[in-house]
Amino acid sequence: MTAPIALPRIMRIGGGAVREIGDVVASLGLSRPLVVTDSFQVGTGAAEKMLDNLDAAGATARLFADTVPDPTTDSLEAGVAALAEHDADSVIGFGGGSPMDTAKALGILGRQGGQMREYKAPRNNIGPALPIIAVPTTAGSGSEATQFTVITDSTNDEKMLCPGLAFLPVAAVIDYELTLSMPPRLTADTGVDALTHAIEAYVSRKANPFSDSLALIAIGTIGKVLRRAYADGNDAEAREQMMLAATQAGIAFSNSSVALVHGMSRPIGAHFHVAHGLSNAMLFPAVTAFSVGAAEARYADCARALGVATSGDDDTAAANHLVEALRELCRDVQVPTPKAYGIDKTQWDELIPLMAEQALASGSPNNNPLVPSDAEIRDLYAQVYG
Structure with a gap:
Protein backbone atom coordinates (compact mmCIF):
# COMPACT_ATOMS: atom_id res chain seq x y z
CA MET A 1 0.00 0.00 0.00
CA THR A 2 1.39 3.41 -0.95
CA ALA A 3 1.49 6.39 1.39
CA PRO A 4 0.64 9.79 -0.15
CA ILE A 5 3.26 12.25 1.12
CA ALA A 6 2.95 16.02 0.79
CA LEU A 7 5.40 18.69 1.95
CA PRO A 8 5.91 22.43 1.49
CA ARG A 9 7.86 23.11 -1.69
CA ILE A 10 10.32 25.42 0.09
CA MET A 11 11.50 25.33 3.71
CA ARG A 12 13.96 27.76 5.28
CA ILE A 13 15.00 26.58 8.74
CA GLY A 14 17.30 28.27 11.26
CA GLY A 15 17.99 31.35 13.31
CA GLY A 16 17.38 34.53 11.30
CA ALA A 17 15.46 32.72 8.55
CA VAL A 18 12.58 35.19 8.80
CA ARG A 19 14.82 37.86 7.28
CA GLU A 20 14.76 35.81 4.05
CA ILE A 21 10.99 36.12 3.64
CA GLY A 22 11.34 38.53 0.71
CA ASP A 23 13.61 36.11 -1.13
CA VAL A 24 11.15 33.27 -0.56
CA VAL A 25 8.24 35.30 -1.95
CA ALA A 26 10.25 36.37 -4.98
CA SER A 27 11.46 32.82 -5.67
CA LEU A 28 7.83 31.73 -5.97
CA GLY A 29 7.10 34.45 -8.52
CA LEU A 30 4.79 36.28 -6.13
CA SER A 31 4.66 39.99 -5.43
CA ARG A 32 1.47 41.02 -3.59
CA PRO A 33 1.23 39.07 -0.33
CA LEU A 34 -1.26 39.76 2.42
CA VAL A 35 0.57 39.33 5.74
CA VAL A 36 -1.90 37.75 8.18
CA THR A 37 -0.88 38.17 11.80
CA ASP A 38 -2.10 39.37 15.20
CA SER A 39 -1.77 42.41 17.41
CA PHE A 40 1.07 40.84 19.40
CA GLN A 41 3.38 40.67 16.37
CA VAL A 42 2.45 44.26 15.55
CA GLY A 43 3.20 45.35 19.10
CA THR A 44 6.65 43.77 19.16
CA GLY A 45 7.60 45.35 15.84
CA ALA A 46 8.04 41.94 14.20
CA ALA A 47 5.28 42.57 11.67
CA GLU A 48 6.83 45.89 10.59
CA LYS A 49 10.21 44.20 10.14
CA MET A 50 8.59 41.59 7.92
CA LEU A 51 6.97 44.30 5.79
CA ASP A 52 10.36 46.03 5.50
CA ASN A 53 12.00 42.79 4.32
CA LEU A 54 9.27 42.24 1.77
CA ASP A 55 9.55 45.82 0.55
CA ALA A 56 13.33 45.50 0.18
CA ALA A 57 12.79 42.44 -2.03
CA GLY A 58 10.43 44.38 -4.30
CA ALA A 59 7.15 42.98 -3.01
CA THR A 60 4.06 45.07 -2.39
CA ALA A 61 2.69 43.74 0.89
CA ARG A 62 -0.31 44.67 3.02
CA LEU A 63 -0.78 43.89 6.70
CA PHE A 64 -3.90 42.25 8.12
CA ALA A 65 -3.51 42.01 11.91
CA ASP A 66 -7.10 41.36 12.99
CA THR A 67 -6.84 37.62 13.56
CA VAL A 68 -8.30 36.19 16.75
CA PRO A 69 -7.38 33.19 18.91
CA ASP A 70 -9.18 30.10 17.59
CA PRO A 71 -10.36 31.85 14.39
CA THR A 72 -14.07 31.88 13.60
CA THR A 73 -16.03 32.14 10.40
CA ASP A 74 -17.04 35.67 11.43
CA SER A 75 -13.40 36.67 11.96
CA LEU A 76 -12.55 35.67 8.39
CA GLU A 77 -14.85 38.22 6.78
CA ALA A 78 -12.52 41.21 7.22
CA GLY A 79 -9.61 39.13 5.94
CA VAL A 80 -11.47 38.17 2.76
CA ALA A 81 -12.21 41.87 2.21
CA ALA A 82 -8.53 42.75 2.74
CA LEU A 83 -7.49 40.15 0.16
CA ALA A 84 -9.79 41.66 -2.43
CA GLU A 85 -8.82 45.27 -1.66
CA HIS A 86 -5.12 44.44 -1.97
CA ASP A 87 -5.59 42.21 -5.03
CA ALA A 88 -3.34 39.75 -3.18
CA ASP A 89 -1.62 36.96 -5.06
CA SER A 90 -0.56 35.11 -1.90
CA VAL A 91 -1.04 34.96 1.87
CA ILE A 92 1.65 34.92 4.57
CA GLY A 93 0.55 33.41 7.88
CA PHE A 94 2.77 34.97 10.56
CA GLY A 95 2.25 33.94 14.17
CA GLY A 96 1.01 30.94 16.11
CA GLY A 97 -1.53 28.40 14.95
CA SER A 98 -4.39 30.91 14.79
CA PRO A 99 -2.82 33.33 12.27
CA MET A 100 -1.61 30.39 10.19
CA ASP A 101 -5.04 28.73 10.26
CA THR A 102 -6.60 32.07 9.32
CA ALA A 103 -4.18 32.48 6.43
CA LYS A 104 -4.97 29.00 5.14
CA ALA A 105 -8.70 29.66 5.27
CA LEU A 106 -8.28 32.97 3.47
CA GLY A 107 -6.24 31.23 0.79
CA ILE A 108 -9.15 29.05 -0.28
CA LEU A 109 -11.86 31.66 0.30
CA GLY A 110 -9.87 34.22 -1.68
CA ARG A 111 -9.85 31.96 -4.72
CA GLN A 112 -13.10 29.96 -4.44
CA GLY A 113 -15.34 32.05 -2.18
CA GLY A 114 -18.24 30.52 -0.29
CA GLN A 115 -18.37 29.69 3.42
CA MET A 116 -15.80 27.70 5.44
CA ARG A 117 -18.41 25.14 6.51
CA GLU A 118 -18.47 24.06 2.86
CA TYR A 119 -14.82 22.98 3.20
CA LYS A 120 -14.98 20.97 6.45
CA ALA A 121 -14.29 17.23 6.75
CA PRO A 122 -15.07 14.84 5.20
CA ARG A 123 -14.58 17.05 2.12
CA ASN A 124 -11.03 16.78 0.78
CA ASN A 125 -9.99 20.20 -0.53
CA ILE A 126 -7.49 20.09 -3.37
CA GLY A 127 -7.87 23.67 -4.53
CA PRO A 128 -7.58 26.01 -6.21
CA ALA A 129 -6.31 28.34 -3.50
CA LEU A 130 -3.94 31.27 -3.16
CA PRO A 131 -0.36 30.21 -2.27
CA ILE A 132 0.28 30.16 1.48
CA ILE A 133 3.63 30.97 3.10
CA ALA A 134 3.78 30.08 6.79
CA VAL A 135 6.05 31.69 9.38
CA PRO A 136 5.43 30.18 12.85
CA THR A 137 6.24 32.06 16.04
CA THR A 138 5.41 29.19 18.42
CA ALA A 139 6.85 25.68 18.64
CA GLY A 140 3.72 23.61 18.67
CA SER A 141 0.98 23.62 16.05
CA GLY A 142 3.12 22.42 13.14
CA SER A 143 0.61 24.22 10.90
CA GLU A 144 3.47 25.51 8.76
CA ALA A 145 3.78 22.03 7.26
CA THR A 146 0.27 20.57 7.41
CA GLN A 147 -2.61 20.18 4.99
CA PHE A 148 -5.26 21.17 7.54
CA THR A 149 -6.87 24.24 9.00
CA VAL A 150 -9.29 24.51 11.93
CA ILE A 151 -11.98 27.20 11.98
CA THR A 152 -14.87 27.59 14.44
CA ASP A 153 -18.32 28.00 12.93
CA SER A 154 -19.71 31.15 14.57
CA THR A 155 -23.28 29.92 14.23
CA ASN A 156 -22.95 26.81 16.40
CA ASP A 157 -19.47 26.87 18.02
CA GLU A 158 -18.37 23.81 16.01
CA LYS A 159 -14.61 23.69 15.59
CA MET A 160 -14.35 22.49 12.00
CA LEU A 161 -11.44 20.43 10.70
CA CYS A 162 -10.85 21.36 7.06
CA PRO A 163 -8.41 19.03 5.27
CA GLY A 164 -6.70 18.87 1.90
CA LEU A 165 -3.73 19.97 -0.16
CA ALA A 166 -5.35 23.36 -0.70
CA PHE A 167 -4.29 24.19 2.88
CA LEU A 168 -0.67 23.00 2.61
CA PRO A 169 1.75 25.97 2.58
CA VAL A 170 3.93 26.19 -0.50
CA ALA A 171 6.71 27.53 1.72
CA ALA A 172 7.57 27.55 5.42
CA VAL A 173 10.08 29.85 7.10
CA ILE A 174 11.02 28.36 10.48
CA ASP A 175 13.05 30.67 12.71
CA TYR A 176 13.41 29.60 16.34
CA GLU A 177 14.48 33.11 17.36
CA LEU A 178 10.82 34.12 16.97
CA THR A 179 9.96 31.84 19.92
CA LEU A 180 12.36 33.37 22.45
CA SER A 181 9.63 35.70 23.74
CA MET A 182 7.14 32.91 24.44
CA PRO A 183 6.02 32.87 28.11
Whole structure:
Protein backbone atom coordinates (compact mmCIF):
# COMPACT_ATOMS: atom_id res chain seq x y z
CA MET A 1 0.00 0.00 0.00
CA THR A 2 1.39 3.41 -0.95
CA ALA A 3 1.49 6.39 1.39
CA PRO A 4 0.64 9.79 -0.15
CA ILE A 5 3.26 12.25 1.12
CA ALA A 6 2.95 16.02 0.79
CA LEU A 7 5.40 18.69 1.95
CA PRO A 8 5.91 22.43 1.49
CA ARG A 9 7.86 23.11 -1.69
CA ILE A 10 10.32 25.42 0.09
CA MET A 11 11.50 25.33 3.71
CA ARG A 12 13.96 27.76 5.28
CA ILE A 13 15.00 26.58 8.74
CA GLY A 14 17.30 28.27 11.26
CA GLY A 15 17.99 31.35 13.31
CA GLY A 16 17.38 34.53 11.30
CA ALA A 17 15.46 32.72 8.55
CA VAL A 18 12.58 35.19 8.80
CA ARG A 19 14.82 37.86 7.28
CA GLU A 20 14.76 35.81 4.05
CA ILE A 21 10.99 36.12 3.64
CA GLY A 22 11.34 38.53 0.71
CA ASP A 23 13.61 36.11 -1.13
CA VAL A 24 11.15 33.27 -0.56
CA VAL A 25 8.24 35.30 -1.95
CA ALA A 26 10.25 36.37 -4.98
CA SER A 27 11.46 32.82 -5.67
CA LEU A 28 7.83 31.73 -5.97
CA GLY A 29 7.10 34.45 -8.52
CA LEU A 30 4.79 36.28 -6.13
CA SER A 31 4.66 39.99 -5.43
CA ARG A 32 1.47 41.02 -3.59
CA PRO A 33 1.23 39.07 -0.33
CA LEU A 34 -1.26 39.76 2.42
CA VAL A 35 0.57 39.33 5.74
CA VAL A 36 -1.90 37.75 8.18
CA THR A 37 -0.88 38.17 11.80
CA ASP A 38 -2.10 39.37 15.20
CA SER A 39 -1.77 42.41 17.41
CA PHE A 40 1.07 40.84 19.40
CA GLN A 41 3.38 40.67 16.37
CA VAL A 42 2.45 44.26 15.55
CA GLY A 43 3.20 45.35 19.10
CA THR A 44 6.65 43.77 19.16
CA GLY A 45 7.60 45.35 15.84
CA ALA A 46 8.04 41.94 14.20
CA ALA A 47 5.28 42.57 11.67
CA GLU A 48 6.83 45.89 10.59
CA LYS A 49 10.21 44.20 10.14
CA MET A 50 8.59 41.59 7.92
CA LEU A 51 6.97 44.30 5.79
CA ASP A 52 10.36 46.03 5.50
CA ASN A 53 12.00 42.79 4.32
CA LEU A 54 9.27 42.24 1.77
CA ASP A 55 9.55 45.82 0.55
CA ALA A 56 13.33 45.50 0.18
CA ALA A 57 12.79 42.44 -2.03
CA GLY A 58 10.43 44.38 -4.30
CA ALA A 59 7.15 42.98 -3.01
CA THR A 60 4.06 45.07 -2.39
CA ALA A 61 2.69 43.74 0.89
CA ARG A 62 -0.31 44.67 3.02
CA LEU A 63 -0.78 43.89 6.70
CA PHE A 64 -3.90 42.25 8.12
CA ALA A 65 -3.51 42.01 11.91
CA ASP A 66 -7.10 41.36 12.99
CA THR A 67 -6.84 37.62 13.56
CA VAL A 68 -8.30 36.19 16.75
CA PRO A 69 -7.38 33.19 18.91
CA ASP A 70 -9.18 30.10 17.59
CA PRO A 71 -10.36 31.85 14.39
CA THR A 72 -14.07 31.88 13.60
CA THR A 73 -16.03 32.14 10.40
CA ASP A 74 -17.04 35.67 11.43
CA SER A 75 -13.40 36.67 11.96
CA LEU A 76 -12.55 35.67 8.39
CA GLU A 77 -14.85 38.22 6.78
CA ALA A 78 -12.52 41.21 7.22
CA GLY A 79 -9.61 39.13 5.94
CA VAL A 80 -11.47 38.17 2.76
CA ALA A 81 -12.21 41.87 2.21
CA ALA A 82 -8.53 42.75 2.74
CA LEU A 83 -7.49 40.15 0.16
CA ALA A 84 -9.79 41.66 -2.43
CA GLU A 85 -8.82 45.27 -1.66
CA HIS A 86 -5.12 44.44 -1.97
CA ASP A 87 -5.59 42.21 -5.03
CA ALA A 88 -3.34 39.75 -3.18
CA ASP A 89 -1.62 36.96 -5.06
CA SER A 90 -0.56 35.11 -1.90
CA VAL A 91 -1.04 34.96 1.87
CA ILE A 92 1.65 34.92 4.57
CA GLY A 93 0.55 33.41 7.88
CA PHE A 94 2.77 34.97 10.56
CA GLY A 95 2.25 33.94 14.17
CA GLY A 96 1.01 30.94 16.11
CA GLY A 97 -1.53 28.40 14.95
CA SER A 98 -4.39 30.91 14.79
CA PRO A 99 -2.82 33.33 12.27
CA MET A 100 -1.61 30.39 10.19
CA ASP A 101 -5.04 28.73 10.26
CA THR A 102 -6.60 32.07 9.32
CA ALA A 103 -4.18 32.48 6.43
CA LYS A 104 -4.97 29.00 5.14
CA ALA A 105 -8.70 29.66 5.27
CA LEU A 106 -8.28 32.97 3.47
CA GLY A 107 -6.24 31.23 0.79
CA ILE A 108 -9.15 29.05 -0.28
CA LEU A 109 -11.86 31.66 0.30
CA GLY A 110 -9.87 34.22 -1.68
CA ARG A 111 -9.85 31.96 -4.72
CA GLN A 112 -13.10 29.96 -4.44
CA GLY A 113 -15.34 32.05 -2.18
CA GLY A 114 -18.24 30.52 -0.29
CA GLN A 115 -18.37 29.69 3.42
CA MET A 116 -15.80 27.70 5.44
CA ARG A 117 -18.41 25.14 6.51
CA GLU A 118 -18.47 24.06 2.86
CA TYR A 119 -14.82 22.98 3.20
CA LYS A 120 -14.98 20.97 6.45
CA ALA A 121 -14.29 17.23 6.75
CA PRO A 122 -15.07 14.84 5.20
CA ARG A 123 -14.58 17.05 2.12
CA ASN A 124 -11.03 16.78 0.78
CA ASN A 125 -9.99 20.20 -0.53
CA ILE A 126 -7.49 20.09 -3.37
CA GLY A 127 -7.87 23.67 -4.53
CA PRO A 128 -7.58 26.01 -6.21
CA ALA A 129 -6.31 28.34 -3.50
CA LEU A 130 -3.94 31.27 -3.16
CA PRO A 131 -0.36 30.21 -2.27
CA ILE A 132 0.28 30.16 1.48
CA ILE A 133 3.63 30.97 3.10
CA ALA A 134 3.78 30.08 6.79
CA VAL A 135 6.05 31.69 9.38
CA PRO A 136 5.43 30.18 12.85
CA THR A 137 6.24 32.06 16.04
CA THR A 138 5.41 29.19 18.42
CA ALA A 139 6.85 25.68 18.64
CA GLY A 140 3.72 23.61 18.67
CA SER A 141 0.98 23.62 16.05
CA GLY A 142 3.12 22.42 13.14
CA SER A 143 0.61 24.22 10.90
CA GLU A 144 3.47 25.51 8.76
CA ALA A 145 3.78 22.03 7.26
CA THR A 146 0.27 20.57 7.41
CA GLN A 147 -2.61 20.18 4.99
CA PHE A 148 -5.26 21.17 7.54
CA THR A 149 -6.87 24.24 9.00
CA VAL A 150 -9.29 24.51 11.93
CA ILE A 151 -11.98 27.20 11.98
CA THR A 152 -14.87 27.59 14.44
CA ASP A 153 -18.32 28.00 12.93
CA SER A 154 -19.71 31.15 14.57
CA THR A 155 -23.28 29.92 14.23
CA ASN A 156 -22.95 26.81 16.40
CA ASP A 157 -19.47 26.87 18.02
CA GLU A 158 -18.37 23.81 16.01
CA LYS A 159 -14.61 23.69 15.59
CA MET A 160 -14.35 22.49 12.00
CA LEU A 161 -11.44 20.43 10.70
CA CYS A 162 -10.85 21.36 7.06
CA PRO A 163 -8.41 19.03 5.27
CA GLY A 164 -6.70 18.87 1.90
CA LEU A 165 -3.73 19.97 -0.16
CA ALA A 166 -5.35 23.36 -0.70
CA PHE A 167 -4.29 24.19 2.88
CA LEU A 168 -0.67 23.00 2.61
CA PRO A 169 1.75 25.97 2.58
CA VAL A 170 3.93 26.19 -0.50
CA ALA A 171 6.71 27.53 1.72
CA ALA A 172 7.57 27.55 5.42
CA VAL A 173 10.08 29.85 7.10
CA ILE A 174 11.02 28.36 10.48
CA ASP A 175 13.05 30.67 12.71
CA TYR A 176 13.41 29.60 16.34
CA GLU A 177 14.48 33.11 17.36
CA LEU A 178 10.82 34.12 16.97
CA THR A 179 9.96 31.84 19.92
CA LEU A 180 12.36 33.37 22.45
CA SER A 181 9.63 35.70 23.74
CA MET A 182 7.14 32.91 24.44
CA PRO A 183 6.02 32.87 28.11
CA PRO A 184 6.15 29.61 30.11
CA ARG A 185 2.42 28.81 29.82
CA LEU A 186 2.46 29.14 26.03
CA THR A 187 5.73 27.20 25.86
CA ALA A 188 4.15 24.34 27.80
CA ASP A 189 0.87 24.27 25.92
CA THR A 190 2.42 24.39 22.47
CA GLY A 191 5.14 21.92 23.46
CA VAL A 192 2.66 19.33 24.71
CA ASP A 193 0.65 19.98 21.55
CA ALA A 194 3.69 19.06 19.46
CA LEU A 195 4.24 15.89 21.51
CA THR A 196 0.58 14.98 21.01
CA HIS A 197 1.00 15.40 17.25
CA ALA A 198 4.04 13.14 17.21
CA ILE A 199 2.56 10.35 19.35
CA GLU A 200 -0.83 10.40 17.62
CA ALA A 201 0.88 10.35 14.21
CA TYR A 202 2.83 7.25 15.26
CA VAL A 203 -0.11 5.30 16.73
CA SER A 204 -2.64 6.41 14.10
CA ARG A 205 -4.27 3.79 11.93
CA LYS A 206 -2.96 5.82 8.96
CA ALA A 207 0.68 5.80 10.11
CA ASN A 208 3.35 4.93 7.54
CA PRO A 209 7.15 4.53 7.54
CA PHE A 210 7.71 8.15 6.46
CA SER A 211 5.57 9.65 9.21
CA ASP A 212 6.90 7.12 11.74
CA SER A 213 10.49 8.24 11.35
CA LEU A 214 9.72 11.92 11.88
CA ALA A 215 7.35 11.22 14.75
CA LEU A 216 9.91 9.22 16.72
CA ILE A 217 12.62 11.83 16.19
CA ALA A 218 10.25 14.57 17.37
CA ILE A 219 9.20 12.56 20.45
CA GLY A 220 12.83 12.06 21.44
CA THR A 221 13.71 15.72 21.06
CA ILE A 222 10.67 17.02 22.93
CA GLY A 223 11.35 14.60 25.78
CA LYS A 224 14.82 16.07 26.18
CA VAL A 225 14.18 19.79 25.86
CA LEU A 226 10.57 20.78 26.57
CA ARG A 227 11.11 21.12 30.31
CA ARG A 228 14.26 23.15 29.63
CA ALA A 229 12.42 25.58 27.35
CA TYR A 230 9.61 25.86 29.90
CA ALA A 231 12.04 26.60 32.76
CA ASP A 232 14.23 29.04 30.83
CA GLY A 233 12.76 30.79 27.82
CA ASN A 234 16.18 32.15 26.88
CA ASP A 235 17.67 28.66 26.44
CA ALA A 236 18.37 29.12 22.74
CA GLU A 237 19.44 25.54 22.16
CA ALA A 238 16.23 24.18 23.69
CA ARG A 239 14.15 26.68 21.72
CA GLU A 240 15.85 25.71 18.45
CA GLN A 241 15.35 22.00 19.05
CA MET A 242 11.71 22.47 20.07
CA MET A 243 11.01 24.50 16.92
CA LEU A 244 12.43 21.82 14.65
CA ALA A 245 10.65 19.04 16.56
CA ALA A 246 7.32 20.85 16.27
CA THR A 247 7.73 21.08 12.50
CA GLN A 248 8.77 17.42 12.27
CA ALA A 249 5.71 16.42 14.30
CA GLY A 250 3.55 18.58 12.03
CA ILE A 251 4.90 16.87 8.93
CA ALA A 252 4.33 13.50 10.59
CA PHE A 253 0.67 14.00 11.43
CA SER A 254 -0.05 15.82 8.17
CA ASN A 255 1.05 12.68 6.36
CA SER A 256 -0.70 10.23 8.68
CA SER A 257 -3.33 11.81 10.93
CA VAL A 258 -4.18 12.81 14.45
CA ALA A 259 -6.57 10.73 16.51
CA LEU A 260 -8.81 10.78 19.58
CA VAL A 261 -7.02 13.48 21.60
CA HIS A 262 -7.53 16.00 18.82
CA GLY A 263 -11.07 14.85 18.10
CA MET A 264 -12.03 15.51 21.72
CA SER A 265 -9.90 18.64 22.06
CA ARG A 266 -11.54 20.74 19.37
CA PRO A 267 -14.98 20.91 21.07
CA ILE A 268 -13.37 21.97 24.35
CA GLY A 269 -11.66 24.83 22.55
CA ALA A 270 -14.81 25.85 20.72
CA HIS A 271 -17.20 25.83 23.68
CA PHE A 272 -14.90 26.96 26.49
CA HIS A 273 -12.32 29.04 24.60
CA VAL A 274 -9.41 26.94 25.83
CA ALA A 275 -6.24 27.24 23.72
CA HIS A 276 -5.79 24.23 21.44
CA GLY A 277 -2.52 23.04 22.92
CA LEU A 278 -3.88 23.31 26.45
CA SER A 279 -7.06 21.38 25.67
CA ASN A 280 -4.91 18.65 24.11
CA ALA A 281 -2.79 18.54 27.26
CA MET A 282 -5.86 18.26 29.48
CA LEU A 283 -6.87 15.11 27.58
CA PHE A 284 -3.54 13.55 26.64
CA PRO A 285 -2.81 11.23 29.62
CA ALA A 286 -6.38 9.94 30.02
CA VAL A 287 -6.94 9.33 26.31
CA THR A 288 -3.57 7.57 26.05
CA ALA A 289 -4.49 5.34 29.01
CA PHE A 290 -7.78 4.50 27.26
CA SER A 291 -6.06 3.69 23.96
CA VAL A 292 -2.82 2.01 24.98
CA GLY A 293 -4.05 -1.58 25.16
CA ALA A 294 -5.03 -1.56 21.49
CA ALA A 295 -1.51 -0.81 20.22
CA GLU A 296 0.95 -1.67 22.98
CA ALA A 297 3.90 -2.14 20.63
CA ARG A 298 3.40 1.25 19.02
CA TYR A 299 2.98 3.07 22.34
CA ALA A 300 6.01 1.18 23.65
CA ASP A 301 8.08 2.57 20.77
CA CYS A 302 6.93 6.05 21.78
CA ALA A 303 7.95 5.39 25.39
CA ARG A 304 11.44 4.31 24.35
CA ALA A 305 11.81 7.31 22.05
CA LEU A 306 10.71 9.60 24.90
CA GLY A 307 13.34 8.01 27.12
CA VAL A 308 10.95 6.64 29.74
CA ALA A 309 11.39 2.94 28.89
CA THR A 310 14.35 0.77 27.90
CA SER A 311 14.87 -2.09 25.49
CA GLY A 312 14.67 -4.35 28.54
CA ASP A 313 11.03 -3.40 29.21
CA ASP A 314 8.44 -5.52 27.46
CA ASP A 315 5.83 -3.68 25.41
CA THR A 316 3.19 -3.75 28.12
CA ALA A 317 5.50 -2.26 30.72
CA ALA A 318 6.88 0.32 28.29
CA ALA A 319 3.43 1.42 27.19
CA ASN A 320 2.35 1.83 30.80
CA HIS A 321 5.52 3.85 31.49
CA LEU A 322 4.44 6.20 28.69
CA VAL A 323 1.06 6.87 30.31
CA GLU A 324 2.70 7.70 33.64
CA ALA A 325 5.35 9.83 31.92
CA LEU A 326 2.64 11.92 30.24
CA ARG A 327 0.93 12.44 33.58
CA GLU A 328 4.24 13.51 35.10
CA LEU A 329 5.02 15.87 32.23
CA CYS A 330 1.64 17.55 32.52
CA ARG A 331 2.21 17.95 36.28
CA ASP A 332 5.69 19.39 35.72
CA VAL A 333 4.45 22.03 33.27
CA GLN A 334 1.36 22.72 35.41
CA VAL A 335 -1.37 21.71 32.98
CA PRO A 336 -4.68 22.48 34.74
CA THR A 337 -7.73 20.27 34.66
CA PRO A 338 -10.88 21.82 33.18
CA LYS A 339 -12.06 22.31 36.78
CA ALA A 340 -8.84 24.08 37.82
CA TYR A 341 -9.03 26.18 34.64
CA GLY A 342 -12.34 27.53 35.90
CA ILE A 343 -14.84 25.73 33.69
CA ASP A 344 -18.21 25.35 35.39
CA LYS A 345 -19.05 21.69 36.01
CA THR A 346 -22.74 22.06 35.27
CA GLN A 347 -21.99 23.63 31.90
CA TRP A 348 -19.31 20.99 31.20
CA ASP A 349 -21.71 18.14 31.97
CA GLU A 350 -24.48 19.69 29.90
CA LEU A 351 -22.22 19.99 26.87
CA ILE A 352 -20.67 16.51 27.08
CA PRO A 353 -23.24 14.92 24.70
CA LEU A 354 -22.72 17.66 22.09
CA MET A 355 -18.93 17.58 22.47
CA ALA A 356 -18.93 13.80 22.00
CA GLU A 357 -21.08 14.16 18.90
CA GLN A 358 -18.78 16.82 17.45
CA ALA A 359 -15.65 14.81 18.30
CA LEU A 360 -16.96 11.80 16.39
CA ALA A 361 -18.14 13.93 13.47
CA SER A 362 -14.60 15.29 12.97
CA GLY A 363 -13.41 11.85 11.91
CA SER A 364 -10.24 11.95 14.02
CA PRO A 365 -11.41 9.33 16.57
CA ASN A 366 -11.67 6.80 13.73
CA ASN A 367 -7.88 6.99 13.37
CA ASN A 368 -7.35 6.01 17.02
CA PRO A 369 -5.87 2.57 17.81
CA LEU A 370 -9.02 1.91 19.85
CA VAL A 371 -11.98 3.50 18.08
CA PRO A 372 -14.30 4.81 20.82
CA SER A 373 -18.05 4.73 21.07
CA ASP A 374 -20.07 7.82 21.86
CA ALA A 375 -20.51 6.54 25.41
CA GLU A 376 -16.77 6.02 25.86
CA ILE A 377 -16.03 9.57 24.70
CA ARG A 378 -18.60 10.90 27.13
CA ASP A 379 -16.96 8.91 29.92
CA LEU A 380 -13.53 10.31 29.04
CA TYR A 381 -14.86 13.87 29.15
CA ALA A 382 -16.26 13.13 32.60
CA GLN A 383 -12.96 11.63 33.76
CA VAL A 384 -10.76 14.55 32.77
CA TYR A 385 -12.90 17.28 34.32
CA GLY A 386 -10.97 17.03 37.59
